Amino acid sequence: MPERASTAYRCRTEMPCAAAIRAADGSEVLAAARSTDDAPRPVRHAGSRRTPSRHRPDGQPGDDNTGPRRPWSLRHDRQARRRPGRQPRAGVPLQHTVPVPYDDPADDDEQAAARLALSLDGAAARAPVAAVVVKTVQGEGGVNPARPAWLRALAAWTRGHGALLIVDDLQTGCGRTGPFFSFEPAGIVPDIICLSKSISGYGTPMALTLMRPEYDVWRPGEHNGTFRGYNPAFVTAARALEVFWSDGTLQARTTASGEKVGRALTGLAQRYGLPAPRGRGLAWGLPFDRPGTAREVCRAAYRAGLLVETAGPQDEVLKILPPLTIGYEQSEKGLGILDEAIASTAGR
DSSP states (O other): OOOOOSOOOEEESSSOTTTTTOOOOSSEEEEEEOOSSOOOOOOOOOOOTTOOGGGOTTOOOOTTSSSOOOOOOHHHHHHHHHSTTOOOTTSSOTTOEEEEEOOOTTSOHHHHHHHHHHHHHHHHHHSOEEEEEEOSEESTTTOEEOOHHHHHHHHHHHHHTTOEEEEEOTTTTTTTTSSSSTTGGGTOOOSEEEEEGGGGSSSOOOEEEEEOGGGOOOOTTTSOOSOOOOHHHHHHHHHHHHHHSSSSHHHHHHHHHHHHHHHHHHHHHHHHTOOOOEEETTEEEEEOSSTTHHHHHHHHHHHTTOOOEEESTTSOEEEEOOOTTOOHHHHHHHHHHHHHHHHHTTTO
């Protein structure tokens, strides 16, 4: 991999990515505050939505979709009985998070930084902030890129308040936005980075948590469990790094392909009277005003042989994530299918 940030990170493949303070992707950053007392607090668990019926203590159906599903987890239920009054194994109460508004493109850089500081100061007024978790480009939230100035303001705030800066790069890392890490254009250096999905290079399950060495404080055997690395994924991940990141070829190619996709989507938006697309590299979102239209376009594209998906709080955004290795002819064909799908739905 070519030289990038001067900071060295230590990698742990077995630890879950920011499990204690990460929540579902939406239009918000999450700031996790430390508890100010040791008193036991009620813990809310959102258990599996597809728990088999034979394991349900109340006899409610699970996988067969014939009855209601309760937020229940067998594992957490057993832990609660074995360890009454104690906090979950994540280390902090899972509900101790404070949502903070994400970067608003309507603000200029100065307004965006001021609004962010005001929101974070409000969170810190309740209790010291332990860490801030952020996606530099929200994926499921509707493909919302945060501007570099906003990210730099966030990094400066965390440094000034002794909080960790954690970047969730699961979906938009590994070159998806051009550089290997999505935050590189902002020039920030996070304390912890979460990677997954494309890191294996071959679609095999793998997740990495990178951290500054000074934060790797576990003793041997202290942090353990059944989450271990899948051996073939280590092989394919190492090979992918060797092949694609030994120089800047893939980054340049992704940047050029992304600019082409952005221009094409801008043309479609203008032609069909849609809001402007947004994205970086090969992660793009095309919003629709009419509810349900994005889903209709997805279905039409699928029938024509193109896989796209929806994103956003109301599934109002068409999310385009082409392979980083996509060729010119494939790209042209895919954009043509997308044009026809939009014309048959949104263009009516």
